[in-house]
Amino acid sequence: AVIYIFLSGLGPNVPIRIYPVSIVNADFKESFDSVGINQVKHKLYLDVSMKMSFVGMMFAQSDTVETSVLLNETIIVGDTPTYYGNGGMTASVE
Secondary structure, X not given: OHHHHHHOOOOOOOOOEEXXXXXXXXXXEEEEEEEEOOEEEEEEEEEEEEEEEXXXXXXXXXXXXXXXXXXXXXXXXXXXXXXXXXXXXXXXXX
16 A cells, blocks of 8 residues: 555546536434433434546446535533432332
C-alpha cells in the first residue's frame, strides 16, 4: 500500500465523468435511546441515496451512493418522581 503513495501523480491523467442516473431518494429516520434515569436521547437522521454512473475512457460502471446525515440530537428529560413506592403495595423503606 505504501508503494502506491510514492507512485501517485506519476501516471497519465485519466478523465472520469460522474453522471446522476436517478433522482435522489431521501427518507427520515429517527431513534430513541435510553441514556439515564428519566432521560431519552432522540436522534433524527436523513438517509439519502442516489444511483450514479462513472464513465472513463475504457469503462462505465453504475453504483448506488448512500449516506446518512444526523440532523438533530436532543436529550429529553422527564420528571423525577418524588418517591418510589414499590408499586404502591408496600412501603418503600421498612
